[in-house]
Amino acid sequence: MLQRISEAQHILLLTHVNPDGDAIGSMLSMWHALTAMGKRATPLASSVLPKMAAWLPGVPAIQVYTPGQSLPDADLIIMTDTASFARTGDVFAEHELALRDLPVLVVDHHETNTGMGEVSLVQPEAASACEILLRLFQAMGVDVTPELATCLMFGVLTDTQCFQTDSTTPETMRIGAELLALGADQASAVKEMFYARPLSTAVLIGMALANLQTDGVIAWATVTQAMLHGSGAEDGAVDELVLEMQRIEGLPALVMFKELPTGATKISLRSQPPINVATLAKRWKGGGHAQAAGAVLPMPPAQAAEEVLPALRDLVAEHGQRVILSVAL
Structure with missing residues (x-):
């Protein structure tokens, strides 16, 4: 070098x-x-x-x-x-x-x-x-x-x-x-x-967490362009949302769906060891780390959820975790 x-x-x-x-x-x-x-x-x-x-x-x-x-x-x-x-x-x-x-x-x-x-x-x-x-x-x-x-x-x-x-x-x-x-x-x-979180970021996090869903093993949330514009938050605010989701007790894995201006969806995957979400991200030409990975899917968030959530559940199940009835918090 x-x-x-x-x-x-x-x-x-x-x-x-x-x-x-x-x-x-x-x-x-x-x-x-x-x-x-x-x-x-x-x-x-x-x-x-x-x-x-x-x-x-x-x-x-x-x-x-x-x-x-x-x-x-x-x-x-x-x-x-x-x-x-x-x-x-x-x-x-x-x-x-x-x-x-x-x-x-x-x-x-x-x-x-x-x-x-x-x-x-x-x-x-x-x-x-x-x-x-x-x-x-x-x-x-x-x-x-x-x-x-x-x-x-x-x-x-x-x-x-x-x-x-x-x-x-x-x-x-x-x-x-x-x-x-x-x-x-x-x-x-x-x-x-x-200690310098903008108010707009706090508003966006509140909007997203109000619609957080979980099946007892994985959790997921969605951020739309309308939510970003309505809160006035910058793109980086979504990273703070993911950190808040990671603080939820007892969840081996989670995913956040972010709608992009193009209509595509960015997914952010997080997990606890030994679940390797980087292997899942590769399916959609993404990448990252074993416990923190991401990808972009050429489809809206609802369609992306239909594709990603079953795959994430299967990945978690490979490690013996049981999925229970889906509920909205």
């Missing part, structure tokens, strides 16, 4: 569409590292960043792609926290040939990563891409400044929900401690993640 970076004149940084904290933190930390190395780098987001990331050091450097936009004249691509080219959204849809013609370096932790990089550093056992990047930067001799450490900390904290997820390991905790020692602004990260 270091050799490829040293040879490059202009590096394009990409991450997945609808970026979460790990996507933004990993891309932005890479930008800090490359800038410190004297490299010209352009971080390009496929969609608007969530408000919780607006405070991160270096955010103004991130360009947000608009349909029809030309790509920067780069000679190397670095993709972080992204399992496939297609996950970069419109950037890939509109520039597939140009992207495939460039050398690509990949740093990721998704078990469904396709290994599209000329050099791919993929560690599914890592809790976040930012966790991998700290060790990479240290191996490359990069000076991890407080600003860079803050971006990495943001990614670690968001992907582990502040070290709550099953993916959290002793190494994850060591990474967190090292980043704190390096000057990461953990207090601001926690504040933006947990």
Whole structure:
């Protein structure tokens, strides 16, 4: 990786569409590292960043792609926290040939990563891409400044929900401690993640949870475009809804159906070990992690539910869980 970076004149940084904290933190930390190395780098987001990331050091450097936009004249691509080219959204849809013609370096932790990089550093056992990047930067001799450490900390904290997820390991905790020692602004990260929820997000969560359904083993909820417009919530608010659903006791798996502006449906799958929802997401050309995965189905939410719910029930049943009568809460 270091050799490829040293040879490059202009590096394009990409991450997945609808970026979460790990996507933004990993891309932005890479930008800090490359800038410190004297490299010209352009971080390009496929969609608007969530408000919780607006405070991160270096955010103004991130360009947000608009349909029809030309790509920067780069000679190397670095993709972080992204399992496939297609996950970069419109950037890939509109520039597939140009992207495939460039050398690509990949740093990721998704078990469904396709290994599209000329050099791919993929560690599914890592809790976040930012966790991998700290060790990479240290191996490359990069000076991890407080600003860079803050971006990495943001990614670690968001992907582990502040070290709550099953993916959290002793190494994850060591990474967190090292980043704190390096000057990461953990207090601001926690504040933006947990204590700065917009009222519109709270309204959307209330609307969705009012129509939550469960059969005693799995739970599901739907967010329509009408609900998003009515509440005034941004797309990222749906992630907070999923977190609220995960707090329900005794549910091995759940799914959230989100209606997209195109009429298609994005599904967000969550589970408890050993249920691997990434295998289910692959059925619809999606991916992710064993306990957190997603996909987009080219159909409205009601039709998607008819297809996804029986499949999720079957997956849960494979692990001995019993499904009982469906009820609305």
